[in-house]
Amino acid sequence: MSALFALLATSRTTTFALTATDDIPVDPALADACGDDPRALCEWAFDATESKWTAQLVDWLIGRPLGILLILLGAWILTRLARRYLTKVVTRLMKPNLESAKRQLVRMGIDKHEVLLGTEEPSEIVSARRTARAASISGVIGSTLTVIIWVTAFILVLGEVGLNLGPFIAGAGIIGVALGFGAQSLVKDCIAGLFMLMEDQYGIGDVVDVGEATGTVEEVALRTTVLRGIDGTVWHVPNGEIQRVGNMSQLWSTALVDIDVAYDADLDGVRTILMQTATDVCASEEWADDILEEPKVLGVETLGADGITLRLVVKTAPGAQWALQRALREAFKYALDDAGIEIPFPQRTVWMRNGDS
Template structure:
């Protein structure tokens, strides 16, 4: 005898055959074995799809994967919202920090209270533009890192939601990261160095810098490489990791440093007055007043050379204008020295004529042999000629300079 089916059992237990078909089907599903139930966990989505379509496979698929898909979509939506929020917060913080640093720097560069700023309005506008550009660059770099981290975490969480074991994936990523770290150390060093260069504002596009191997105008700065163009037009691509020190020759302001040499018999006070007069006259002209930011200063005697005394003059100039100012001042000081009779020194030599070691058979007249007296010569030695042969002379390279 065959056992009764679960459906017949449900119908037998019902009070009347006129009960709703839905209740019957529901009871039948509960009476079925677990292996034949498409919704073993009593999922609301699975049961609803099963009620609407009466398709167990579709109900089981949607009941299992639809919640996971919704969770993944919510994770990615949260990542997008966090990324946008992180960009705004980072941009606002970096801009505020750059503004405060810029205001402090402007306060430092100003002269005494009541005096005008050491920078012209055009320079201030250029500095403000550079501040904005620097803030945008820093914000872009930091935001990119933050967004990358947020989305990476979102991807890992989404993979875990769909049932994938992310443990081996994390371990593999760690191994790959270690391998890349060992294999691309120079590349990582370039990126880290470039990041700190941008964050610290060591230099920017348009600055004239000395990075050791090359000196020139910065044309581009990236996280990996800095591109320079030197005075001959050669373009240098310098990896940021190879830059161990940077000399910025045109940040905020520059200094025209001039070492002016005069002869030893020159009146130094008078020469200093002439130098100061020429420098002040140049600084007061409309053409050069925009280039020279502060009154020139004569610092005094810098050194004693073999043939000259060196006086040092300095002038604070606009960024990268020191070479132009130097060339014009040298031209003017040459004319001023010529007009005032101040001698610009040149290499000189003193020759001593002695009677020691002169052969008696040389037939040199006594009048041609000095008795230990010095005769200053010009820029080269002078030889006394005898009746038969030249008299050898002793050149004193470091003797007393003559006039």
């Protein structure tokens, strides 16, 4: 037994140690020079020179800088590839499904597909809208991937330098939690904006009502939506604050006109005049391309204090309803005046009393 212990004691200098991470035997001298997990360049220098200092010098001057360079190069290549292919994929996904939109319009009884959807080549507004959506979505996803890639590369570089990453990761986690609590509104705005873009709730050129502001969409960003009101006011609305969206210019719109007539007016005659006048206006060269369906007189809408209100509607191309409504009101005024039909208006009798009498 004593002879066995002596043999083990004399052979300790020639045996190999086992690393903690894997069961590959490592020469103790090599482990002392290059560590338990030696790099190939350090191991080669040690085998060639059998010098601990030479191996460490080669590792620090060539091996570690080369490893850092490879990490940074790999991160740069991954970033470029992610941004390039991400933009293509998102742009392809943002391509409108014209066939699905046509089927939806057919179910609604609208046959003028070319007015609403255009031909195979999208219009400038549709193209700009799709480009803006694709740029916003690919931008946020690309930025997120870029941050993840470079943070991972930074951690790997610190590992190459030989720093202990445990305290660094713990500190970064605490800072991340603190920033997360402080930037809740920013994160809320960005997430809401991302879903708005993906669902195509509105785009550049649409007229929308987002609650506090109403106007034409000029810019759709990840954090805010920029609207320009009819009076020229520019509204910057945080996406996280938008609770509901009313889009007044998507696929098709409706021109709605209410006309008041006196109680003694012939309603059948008024309907005939309104229908004929609206048909003439819609068939004119100015409006023929924007009209999707023939005008419809829905009938009596209200029995008011001053007169009877009749309602007429016309389906139009998106955004054309307001100008058509103004043109119809003007035409109705002239037509009713020519027919001798009174358009009622409130009248008041004012008595002036003299204080002396």
